[in-house]
Amino acid sequence: MDAVSSRSANGVGTGGATVRGLQCRECGQMYPTEPIHVCELCFGPLEVAYDYDAIGNRISREQIAQGPSSLWRYKLLLPIEGDRIVDSQAGFTPLVRAHNLGRALGLRNLYVKNDTVNPTFSFKDRPVSIASTKAVEFGFDTLACASTGNLAGAVAAHAAIAGLKACIFIPADLEPSKIVGAQAYNPTLVAVDGNYDDVNRVCSEIAEEYRWAFVNINMRPYYSEGSKTLAYEVSEQLGWRIPDHAIVPIASGSLFTKVWKGFGELVKLGLTSPGTPRMTGAQALGCSPVVTAYDGHTLNVEPVKPKTIAKSLAIGNPADGYYSLRIIKESGGVACAVDDGEIVEGIKLLARTEGIFAETAGGVTIGVLKKLAESGVIDPDELVVAYVTGNGLKTQEALTGALIEPIQVRPSLRAIEEALALRAEPAAAVA
Amino acid sequence: MAKQRMKFTFPPDLVTQPLIYNMGKEFHVVTNIRRANVSRDRGWMILEISGGDAEIERAVTWAKDQGVRVDPIEGDIVAG
Ligand SMILES: Cc1ncc(COP(=O)(O)O)c(C=O)c1O
Ligand SMILES: [Zn+2]
Numbered sequence: 001m002d003a004v005s006s007r008s009a010n011g012v013g014t015g016g017a018t019v020r021g022l023q024c025r026e027c028g029q030m031y032p033t034e035p036i037h038v039c040e041l042c043f044g045p046l047e048v049a050y051d052y053d054a055i056g057n058r059i060s061r062e063q064i065a066q067g068p069s070s071l072w073r074y075k076l077l078l079p080i081e082g083d084r085i086v087d088s089q090a091g092f093t094p095l096v097r098a099h100n101l102g103r104a105l106g107l108r109n110l111y112v113k114n115d116t117v118n119p120t121f122s123f124k125d126r127p128v129s130i131a132s133t134k135a136v137e138f139g140f141d142t143l144a145c146a147s148t149g150n151l152a153g154a155v156a157a158h159a160a161i162a163g164l165k166a167c168i169f170i171p172a173d174l175e176p177s178k179i180v181g182a183q184a185y186n187p188t189l190v191a192v193d194g195n196y197d198d199v200n201r202v203c204s205e206i207a208e209e210y211r212w213a214f215v216n217i218n219m220r221p222y223y224s225e226g227s228k229t230l231a232y233e234v235s236e237q238l239g240w241r242i243p244d245h246a247i248v249p250i251a252s253g254s255l256f257t258k259v260w261k262g263f264g265e266l267v268k269l270g271l272t273s274p275g276t277p278r279m280t281g282a283q284a285l286g287c288s289p290v291v292t293a294y295d296g297h298t299l300n301v302e303p304v305k306p307k308t309i310a311k312s313l314a315i316g317n318p319a320d321g322y323y324s325l326r327i328i329k330e331s332g333g334v335a336c337a338v339d340d341g342e343i344v345e346g347i348k349l350l351a352r353t354e355g356i357f358a359e360t361a362g363g364v365t366i367g368v369l370k371k372l373a374e375s376g377v378i379d380p381d382e383l384v385v386a387y388v389t390g391n392g393l394k395t396q397e398a399l400t401g402a403l404i405e406p407i408q409v410r411p412s413l414r415a416i417e418e419a420l421a422l423r424a425e426p427a428a429a430v431a
Numbered sequence: 432m433a434k435q436r437m438k439f440t441f442p443p444d445l446v447t448q449p450l451i452y453n454m455g456k457e458f459h460v461v462t463n464i465r466r467a468n469v470s471r472d473r474g475w476m477i478l479e480i481s482g483g484d485a486e487i488e489r490a491v492t493w494a495k496d497q498g499v500r501v502d503p504i505e506g507d508i509v510a511g
Binding site: 044196201203207217300313 | 436440465466468473475477479500501502503504505506507508509510511
């Protein structure tokens with residue numbers, strides 16, 4: 001398949017608009033589909049609004065099944081209006097029936113969505129697939145973001161595929177090794193000298209001044225829609241069912257709110273039987289503004305200064321924190337945080353039970369899953385899906401000192417037998 | 432004339448102060464509040480400040496010195 005494909009994925013052409021426009025989440029004002037993200041009236045965030053009747057006329061389980069084995073099989077549910085897609089073949093990652101982990105936690109119906117195996121090893125390839133496709137559609141020549149890790153890699157790779165320039169902003173004090181996974185794709189890398197708040201402010205100003213596609217600023221309404229595919233896939237992989245309970249990590253809350261939106265759309269379109277999942281948000285204790293608000297019974301999120309090994313979730317002032325809290329409340333889920341030790345334990349538990357090596361964000365999800373299973377918040381028979389969104393090779397330093405050391409031996413059969421106590425247990429020897 | 436959109440978050444001791452009024456008196460800036468949520472012990476405000484670049488900067492620095500937290504309306508932009 002062409003990397004930048006001018007064939008429409010799924011055999012679905014662009015005739016018949018499925019997108020109504022952008023709509024303000026606060027005041028409801030409609031806007032045309034342009035690279036804008038803020039309502040002119042109330043400065044509220046904009047979101048893509050669809051014509052579900054038009055989509056309903058064209059979409060079906062069969063039509064989806066005929067599509068490519070990537071997130072583009074759901075193109076009709078994505079805000080794409082042109083023919084050209086930027087295709088990294090992201091998505092359609094495994095949904096693992098987690099028997100071993102389930103047994104360890106006393107859960108009989110547990111699944112893990114293994115999104116560690118995307119092209120740049122995190123779920124960020126999903127939103128960035130959409131953001132880069134829209135950037136091409138809008139005629140931008142530069143794809144930009146501010147990131148300390150996963151988003152940087154996804155943006156740099158998709159810019160490479162699309163033939164766009166990539167411009168990536170990082171805080172100057174970031175260790176260079178953090179960004180190698182992005183540097184490999186040859187982006188322009190800008191280290192901004194200043195504290196975290198300075199970097200946030202200056203990037204917001206850049207997005208205002210320059211005609212660049214800043215994926216999580218002016219492209220955010222489109223970007224965030226890509227995460228809905230994590231709901232579509234899970235449902236399709238479950239045989240078009242809605243899980244009882246989804247455990248989703250929260251940084252800005254974009255992923256969390258879009259997984260909820262995705263399940264809701266499937267029900268609205270009659271692609272699944274009615275039902276809503278309980279939506280549970282997982283955060284690291286060292287950066288848990290949403291959990292703090294949840295525990296305090298308020299929808300007001302107080303910004304915090306992050307201090308956690310889960311760097312990919314370290315957003316102290318989450319744009320979608322308020323919306324995430326509303327969903328948690330409406331869906332009957334909870335918000336829960338785990339400390340750094342529990343995150344490391346979560347990573348190790350998932351690896352040794354299911355053979356999946358996740359980064360710290362996955363440790364947060366599994367840590368929270370374990371905590372809620374043990375405290376009875378999760379029922380043993382609930383159909384639970386734990387979202388594991390990034391690859392462990394990205395945060396290896398988080399496991400320093402927490403893993404078993406190799407057994408040192410001399411190069412002799414005898415020495416190895418002794419070290420492994422093979423002679424002592426003849427029954428365990430190779431048959 | 433520049434315009435900047437931002438979010439002000441007020442700590443409890445500032446919630447009852449006429450801070451926006453004072454800022455307009457102290458500096459040559461015009462404030463236009465678009466959305467706000469103020470309760471007895473906390474509050475936030477999403478507003479647009481217009482004026483000269485340097486004057487906006489001075490006004491915002493002053494607000495921060497008073498104890499206001501100032502953020503982009505987009506929330507945190509540096510992502511993982
Ligand atoms: C691996 C991983 N999981 C989850 C998230 C959460 O993303 P969001 O900002 O959409 O809440 C991030 C964000 O950077 C991430 O890198
Ligand atoms: Zn509005």
